[in-house]
Amino acid sequence: MEIEELVQQLQQLLEAKEYRKLRELTEDMQPADLAEAMEEMDVQQRLLLFRLMKKDVAAEIFAWLGQEARGELIEKFSDTELTAALEEMALDDAADILEEMPASVVKRVLAKSSKKTRDSLNRLLNYPADSAGSIMTPEYIRLRKDMTVTQALDVIRREGENSETVYTLYVTERNKLLGVVSARDLLLAGPDQTMEELMDDNVISVQVTDDKEEVANELNRYGFIAMPVVDSEGMLVGIVTVDDATDVLIEEATEDFERMAAMQPSEDSYFATSVFKHARNRIPWLLVLMLSATFTGMILTHYEAAFAAMPLLVSFIPMLMDTGGNCGNQSSTLMIRGMALGEIEPKDILRVVWKEFRVALLVGVVLAVVNGVRIWIMYGDFMIGVLIAVTLLAAVVIAKLIGCMLPLGVQKVGLDPALIASPFITTLVDACVITVYFTIAVQMFSALQG
Amino acid sequence: MEIEELVQQLQQLLEAKEYRKLRELTEDMQPADLAEAMEEMDVQQRLLLFRLMKKDVAAEIFAWLGQEARGELIEKFSDTELTAALEEMALDDAADILEEMPASVVKRVLAKSSKKTRDSLNRLLNYPADSAGSIMTPEYIRLRKDMTVTQALDVIRREGENSETVYTLYVTERNKLLGVVSARDLLLAGPDQTMEELMDDNVISVQVTDDKEEVANELNRYGFIAMPVVDSEGMLVGIVTVDDATDVLIEEATEDFERMAAMQPSEDSYFATSVFKHARNRIPWLLVLMLSATFTGMILTHYEAAFAAMPLLVSFIPMLMDTGGNCGNQSSTLMIRGMALGEIEPKDILRVVWKEFRVALLVGVVLAVVNGVRIWIMYGDFMIGVLIAVTLLAAVVIAKLIGCMLPLGVQKVGLDPALIASPFITTLVDACVITVYFTIAVQMFSALQG
Numbered sequence: 001m002e003i004e005e006l007v008q009q010l011q012q013l014l015e016a017k018e019y020r021k022l023r024e025l026t027e028d029m030q031p032a033d034l035a036e037a038m039e040e041m042d043v044q045q046r047l048l049l050f051r052l053m054k055k056d057v058a059a060e061i062f063a064w065l066g067q068e069a070r071g072e073l074i075e076k077f078s079d080t081e082l083t084a085a086l087e088e089m090a091l092d093d094a095a096d097i098l099e100e101m102p103a104s105v106v107k108r109v110l111a112k113s114s115k116k117t118r119d120s121l122n123r124l125l126n127y128p129a130d131s132a133g134s135i136m137t138p139e140y141i142r143l144r145k146d147m148t149v150t151q152a153l154d155v156i157r158r159e160g161e162n163s164e165t166v167y168t169l170y171v172t173e174r175n176k177l178l179g180v181v182s183a184r185d186l187l188l189a190g191p192d193q194t195m196e197e198l199m200d201d202n203v204i205s206v207q208v209t210d211d212k213e214e215v216a217n218e219l220n221r222y223g224f225i226a227m228p229v230v231d232s233e234g235m236l237v238g239i240v241t242v243d244d245a246t247d248v249l250i251e252e253a254t255e256d257f258e259r260m261a262a263m264q265p266s267e268d269s270y271f272a273t274s275v276f277k278h279a280r281n282r283i284p285w286l287l288v289l290m291l292s293a294t295f296t297g298m299i300l301t302h303y304e305a306a307f308a309a310m311p312l313l314v315s316f317i318p319m320l321m322d323t324g325g326n327c328g329n330q331s332s333t334l335m336i337r338g339m340a341l342g343e344i345e346p347k348d349i350l351r352v353v354w355k356e357f358r359v360a361l362l363v364g365v366v367l368a369v370v371n372g373v374r375i376w377i378m379y380g381d382f383m384i385g386v387l388i389a390v391t392l393l394a395a396v397v398i399a400k401l402i403g404c405m406l407p408l409g410v411q412k413v414g415l416d417p418a419l420i421a422s423p424f425i426t427t428l429v430d431a432c433v434i435t436v437y438f439t440i441a442v443q444m445f446s447a448l449q450g
Numbered sequence: 451m452e453i454e455e456l457v458q459q460l461q462q463l464l465e466a467k468e469y470r471k472l473r474e475l476t477e478d479m480q481p482a483d484l485a486e487a488m489e490e491m492d493v494q495q496r497l498l499l500f501r502l503m504k505k506d507v508a509a510e511i512f513a514w515l516g517q518e519a520r521g522e523l524i525e526k527f528s529d530t531e532l533t534a535a536l537e538e539m540a541l542d543d544a545a546d547i548l549e550e551m552p553a554s555v556v557k558r559v560l561a562k563s564s565k566k567t568r569d570s571l572n573r574l575l576n577y578p579a580d581s582a583g584s585i586m587t588p589e590y591i592r593l594r595k596d597m598t599v600t601q602a603l604d605v606i607r608r609e610g611e612n613s614e615t616v617y618t619l620y621v622t623e624r625n626k627l628l629g630v631v632s633a634r635d636l637l638l639a640g641p642d643q644t645m646e647e648l649m650d651d652n653v654i655s656v657q658v659t660d661d662k663e664e665v666a667n668e669l670n671r672y673g674f675i676a677m678p679v680v681d682s683e684g685m686l687v688g689i690v691t692v693d694d695a696t697d698v699l700i701e702e703a704t705e706d707f708e709r710m711a712a713m714q715p716s717e718d719s720y721f722a723t724s725v726f727k728h729a730r731n732r733i734p735w736l737l738v739l740m741l742s743a744t745f746t747g748m749i750l751t752h753y754e755a756a757f758a759a760m761p762l763l764v765s766f767i768p769m770l771m772d773t774g775g776n777c778g779n780q781s782s783t784l785m786i787r788g789m790a791l792g793e794i795e796p797k798d799i800l801r802v803v804w805k806e807f808r809v810a811l812l813v814g815v816v817l818a819v820v821n822g823v824r825i826w827i828m829y830g831d832f833m834i835g836v837l838i839a840v841t842l843l844a845a846v847v848i849a850k851l852i853g854c855m856l857p858l859g860v861q862k863v864g865l866d867p868a869l870i871a872s873p874f875i876t877t878l879v880d881a882c883v884i885t886v887y888f889t890i891a892v893q894m895f896s897a898l899q900g
Binding site for chain 1: 478479480482603606607610611616617633634637638650652654670671672673675692693695696697699700703704706707708710711712713719720721725726728729732733735736737739740741743744746747748750751754757758761762764765766767768769771772773775776777779780782783784786787788791793794798801802805808809812813816817820821824872873876877880884
């Protein structure tokens with residue numbers, strides 16, 4: 001169904017005070033669609049609808065709402081309502097939402113929650129923002145190794161409602177993770193087989209402090225529905241499910257796109273971000289890059305005599321700068337993306353440099369020949385053609401080496417390589433290219449000296 | 451386990467001819483790890499190992515191998531071996547692999563396959579490369595609406611082994627999709643409840659011809675494990691599972707990164723791509739952009755008289771070009787990413803232009819004031835400061851408008867917006883900025899005229 005239609009339908013029912021129909025409709029809808037429709041409505045309508053829905057539906061919708069729409073609701077909520085919603089929600093979603101709220105609200109909510117919820121939430125809130133702990137949920141199903149399939153199915157029936165997934169089940173002994181059983185194994189096995197027979201004891205797990213992006217990559221690499229998370233003593237503390245992992249991968253790719261375009265990453269969608277916030281996300285890096293580009297300008301000023309004597313030299317500057325920048329971006333993009341996907345690591349730096357060097361020679365020679373010949377023919381000046389060809393070859397090699405080494409080096413010292421994003425590499429490459437260009441020019445055309 | 455260790459262990463067992471142990475080990479390992487280890491080994495070892503493994507393990511590993519490693523194996527395979535491997539594999543994986551192979555091999559393989567497999571493969575192979583049909587699998591579990599939970603569990607037990615997932619089950623009537631039941635619903639329900647009672651008949655499905663990226667976005671949006679795919683008559687023809695969808699999202703993001711850095715996308719990882727192929731992927735766009743950047747050069751040549759009279763003007767060119775390029779990239783990146791995630795559509799163009807215009811004014815004023823004042827102070831020339839400030843403001847507005855309109859326009863005519871990537875926008879913006887700069891300069895300093 002189109003979202004606009006759904007919004008209209010909801011609003012008509014609200015106006016007609018058809019509350020029973022509304023309640024039934026909201027139970028039938030996909031939470032994602034319902035949340036999107038509610039975001040289009042004003043906060044009073046949203047609040048009314050929220051109060052009409054069944055408690056568990058309401059809690060689920062609350063988790064699906066965008067940050068802005070949710071924030072407006074929270075302001076209107078009583079503490080009791082907020083606590084009730086959080087109690088009904090999946091714990092990892094509740095923790096994510098609490099993280100966005102002011103500390104005073106968090107404190108009040110935690111005080112009103114049940115002890116069990118409070119303990120779990122506190123634990124989740126204390127994990128570092130980018131760790132596996134921050135995206136995991138402690139709501140999974142634990143089985144004992146001596147349980148039969150029938151007993152295990154009973155446990156699922158009893159606890160399934162409150163578990164994030166019933167498709168991957170964990171066999172533990174005093175919280176120690178012994179093995180993994182899938183619901184598929186249970187469904188295909190005989191009723192008297194035990195978990196010990198069925199479980200895979202060669203368990204892949206991640207540490208609670210591991211970076212969430214790595215965890216998401218691992219989970220996807222193995223094609224899992226859920227990945228178990230253990231603490232430093234091998235105790236099972238939670239699971240990360242495939243939908244959370246996919247969200248992390250999409251979010252991280254979006255952040256890399258934004259960083260590489262010299263922006264501070266935004267958590268909200270394009271339209272949900274205000275004009276002012278867009279400007280604030282974009283100005284800082286533009287300022288830094290604008291001011292650092294003046295160094296390239298200073299280098300140019302240094303060669304004023306050269307281009308005063310031969311103004312034609314200036315007309316090749318944009319082409320040389322752009323080509324250098326593009327070559328650098330190609331290499332840095334491959335590095336940044338390769339590192340994000342776990343295919344390239346900082347220890348590969350020598351292999352990478354050697355590979356990029358050979359690629360640069362091939363690329364450089366092709367560009368140099370094509371443009372050198374073109375210029376020779378167009379301007380009828382062989383020496384200018386040679387100058388441009390040699391500069392292009394040098395520019396491509398320099399750009400590609402900077403483009404591959406800088407991101408790897410930055411990662412090695414523990415920073416995000418996308419931060420030293422393409423535009424910064426462009427600026428650096430520009431300065432190098434201009435220097436090489438005029439140095440060679442002055443050598444070749446002695447008339448330009450002094 | 452580290453992959454290097456696993457490779458050593460496998461090679462030692464191979465040399466010691468411990469074939470039984472090898473067989474046991476390969477059954478215990480994660481397919482992803484085993485495939486990665488086998489990629490590190492030479493093709494003879496890989497072939498031997500492949501022949502030692504149990505048939506179903508071998509088929510699974512075959513699907514996990516990288517394209518290059520798999521190609522080498524295929525060359526060594528007999529037709530019978532290849533057909534056996536493909537018969538054992540999930541049908542969607544088999545179709546993907548067949549797509550890579552030369553037509554003559556495909557023909558021979560299809561001729562040797564069972565009729566049922568051949569029909570399914572033929573159907574999958576005929577769907578367009580970017581459609582839902584190309585990534586779906588026809589191996590899912592169908593239930594009838596009058597079945598009880600006990601009967602449904604029997605079906606799962608019987609057919610689960612050959613189904614891509616047992617976690618989402620489809621209720622059909624003469625192939626028409628009536629509803630969806632999850633394994634969770636079955637596990638939590640009483641044994642005599644019928645599918646009709648349990649199923650959700652408000653089914654979300656996609657068309658077989660829908661773009662695979664949109665399907666992946668939908669699946670992720672709803673947090674599904676699998677998405678049903680129907681043909682134009684509403685008949686269920688297959689399902690797309692969450693792991694395939696995540697792969698599509700990662701692949702598409704990687705393609706966008708590469709296109710935006712002026713490269714032809716590569717299917718293989720950085721190291722698996724040869725130096726020659728890297729060069730071939732990078733040269734075409736560099737050539738196009740290099741040659742189009744000469745237009746900017748020609749515009750510069752046009753103003754030779756101006757910068758001969760006032761050489762200082764030249765030194766601001768890199769800063770103006772880089773800032774314009776960066777501003778354009780910010781906008782185009784947000785558009786391209788927003789469209790990939792389905793947040794922005796071509797019909798939003800007026801809303802986007804109005805938003806970007808306001809952002810550009812804010813950003814432009816800040817950059818103009820900072821740099822104008824800096825130049826006024828550094829060079830003691832108020833007029834130069836004004837010239838740069840006005841040019842910057844114009845450059846930011848032009849760059850942001852081009853940056854947002856071009857990708858949306860390109861999408862509207864059905865092309866990939868990432869193709870008209872950031873570097874192309876940079877080139878266009880450069881030409882505009884240089885023109886504006888010298889036009890204003892000539893107006894302000896009458897001494898520069900003619």
